[in-house]
Amino acid sequence: MAITRRQFMQGLASVSAGAMLGPGLLMRTAEAAVSAEGSWKTTGSHWGAIKALVKGGKVAEIKPLEQDKYPTEMIKGVMGVIYNPSRIRYPMARLDWLKNRENSDRTQRGDNRFVRLTWDEALDLFYEELERVQTTHGPAALHHSTGWRQTGQVHSCGNHMARALGMHGNSVASIGDYSTGAAQGILPYILGSTEVYSQGTSWPLILENSKTVILWANDPVKNLQVGWNCETHESYEYLEQLKGKVANGSIRVISVDPVRSKTQNYLGCEQLYVNPMTDVPFMLGIAHTLYTENLYDKKFIETYALGFKDFIDYVMGETDDKVEKTPAWASAICGIDEDKIREFARLLASDRTQLLFGWAVQRQQHGEQPYWMGAVIATMLGQIGLPGGGISYAHHYSSIGVSASGASAPGAFPRNIDAGKAPKHPSTDYKGASSTIPIARWVDSILTPGEKIEYNGSEVIYPEIRMVVFSGCNPWHRHQDRNRMKQAYRKLETAVTIDFTWNATCRFSDLVLPACTQFERNDIDIYGSYSNRGLLAMHKLVDPLFHSRTDFDIFTELCRRFGRHEEYRRSMDEGQWLRHLYNACRDENQKAGFKMPEFDEFWEAGYIDFGAGKPWVRHADFREDPELNALGTPSGFIEISSRKIGRYGYDDCKAYPSWMEKAERSHGGPGSDKFPLWLQSVHPDNRLHSQMCESEEFRATYTVQGREPVFMGPEDAKARGIADGDLVRVFNDRGQLLAGAVVSDNFPPGVIRIQEGAWYGPEDASIGSLDTYGDPNTLTMDIGTSRLSQATSANTCLVNMEKFKGTAPAVTSFGGPIEVEV
């Protein structure tokens, strides 16, 4: 039967009535056409300051800002982030959670159907869950966390989340971070501060005064590509000079590392190979040599340090273990010839020596010990506080070592509830549990609520966490042991994630809210996290894509649900906050003699330069007057041994630095017969942790058969029949992953590398499922470094590997839920 036009139109009207969208997706525009030439805008990022050509409402080209003389290749990945095909485009909820909320089937997490929500629906649900958790269980049931957020002081997402959720109610807080947890635990006892996030001796003074520079597990050429605020890459100028001095023999640089690092290859410097995780025996052998050969600075120790005797008794075998830590003893563990240990110790003491430590050695079980020992050696050398001498734990980070200009950085949107205000749910009843836990122990807390652990001289009782909220944070990258995380997530009632691309954290969540990227909002940032070299306007390049919103908007609207949105944003919008932060910074800087123009002029120019700072020596003031400028240690002096730590009675962090065998260790250590390879999961060369892994074209520049590279030496490859470019299954009893082999002479036998930040993509949601892309934390161990710091032990990890045979599963890391049981 033929359908008449009337019947057709009636039917069409009937099935179209009540549609979500109005009659037309297109509308007439009155706006003038955008200029075909486009315009260049300035903005910043962790990867550096950039200029972007915006044409026809789109980012067409990105190049480094003129001030950046050593830009990173990574800015080539920025467009792949903005226009990524796995952008979170709408607020989404996991279907079974939407139907059943806290009673949902949690085994489906990571492998489940989602539905789209309107922003109002999504924020109502978010708010309802917060209400339910606060009223039913109280603050012990809620935990939220952030990480390396996007840059920008107005929109810093962790601040927005913390302020909004803090105005609603209390929650389980965390302390420390995944990068430097053990350092933050130990160094305040030894040197009086965490050291890792503090300005260090200026590079020009190192270049001028040091005769020897030791890079201890430190790869600054790799790691200085990114910074906490907008990175300036100024350190590279000094590294270039150092390279010249290595070449002309005026400075000797030795990289103490099992691996030939990017920095070593760049500088053309020497390497001293040490077995993985055995830096402490090596250092004890050095201390033994310095002591027995009378090469240590007694006067410095007497004036500036305490506790040397307790330590040296241990070195000389006069404590409980009765083992003298001779170079011969050390050599058997660390793999360095005993004469070489002596020679190295003598070299350190022979002239001005700058020790530059990386963070990798403290991201292992007992990670406090190598950092403590580093400080002890530096103290024995007596050069702390001298230009080009002493020890640094941070010259590989955020251009530390580039002199600070002295100018003030802009403040930020506040993180905390305003003084005098109380949360809507003011309860502080944690039901006998702790209100704060070490950051790397949140999975333990979910799995074993009520358990007591020791931590930094106190006791922590794990709260029963039922709801988590993550913003600007990818715990499914940074935390260890994915299969254990899967078990924990089966206990969680609700997980909310605010992010801009579908990653594993989103897939394992119940409610996913799309934030826009930093390139879709106006902001302001300091140029140079520690050098404060200038002030950068972060021009919005394009409007928030799809239905994404700024964190500012998201949390303002959340607060509106309990009537406190005006208090939340202090009745200011984005533009007003920009001016407010700028003007406060301007007032502060004018007092110090740094002139800043009116806001509009700054915004138009895009950048203000504060100029270079003056050279500075870390701990010089302490050296000059240790009474007046006492350290923040209990005694005010360097504590070679710590009575305070001793009183804690920990067997895994004693009163003096000591060698303790690891739960697993390669090169003849425990477990190496079954899993002979040490897996190091260093900071990546081509990402900022997990940021930018999603950028497809850029990722393709380093992947192997679409997988994260696993770097290995020729011997280990040959022994397993693996060739460069092969797919490899890497495994241990904790998990398994696929990666692509890169065979390189940089790697010695028994050592392989998979860079952290590779996005997790299991074949399915089952425990033990093969990770299809190569996230090393599928294999790492989720234990605390010690009772002192309870930090991550990611670098204590043994594995084996084999050439992958059969049909490789598709990579599942870069998208939404991967397999749906329908």
Next chain:
Amino acid sequence: MNADWRHPALCNWFAGLFAAELTAEQLQAYQRGEGEAVLVSLSELPDLTEAVKRLRNAINGLTLLAHPQLELAADFASMFLLDGQNSPPPYASFYSSEGSRFFAEPQARMQERLEASQQEVSADFREPSDHLSVMLEYLGDGFAAHQETAERSNSGPTLDQIKTFVEEELLNWLPAFAARCQKVKTVSDLYPALAALLLEFCKGLPALDEALANESAKAASRL
């Protein structure tokens, strides 16, 4: 086969279905059989019988679901809303030679077309201009303007221009899109069937003859 009065409306019908999830009201209308007139009209077009039958079966199958609206919304999300890894994003750019990226050259071309006709994507929709629904609505508007031109001598596009748009801007990616649509695990076959039907519908468009005015006149006489 000539372009006729059905084409603008059918394009808009497809556009609506790919733009958003079905509301309860829409779903009930389909379940009451009120979509039948549209389906019959489609089945009258050449080579669409089987594809229409598949869609009709999918609609009829919805009665078996306890929560059809929610399940369809989840299917819609799995198909079109999540990511470019597992699902077929409904954007021309994703299938272009520039690699799997949004806002690529096809979006720029579509944007130029919209600007040339002083149009933009509605603020409520907040999608790039190469979203399938935007392109289908643009196509539907083209058919309507062409029809008006034939009837009233306005300056709408020629049928050749419309065919060129279909061939160069839709048929260059719809086969890949429709193929990916068949691979997504869904509870209902509605959206995979709809994608297959759209592909067949668009494949038929370049064969349309330039006889719109006559056909329209005939159609009008049937009212």
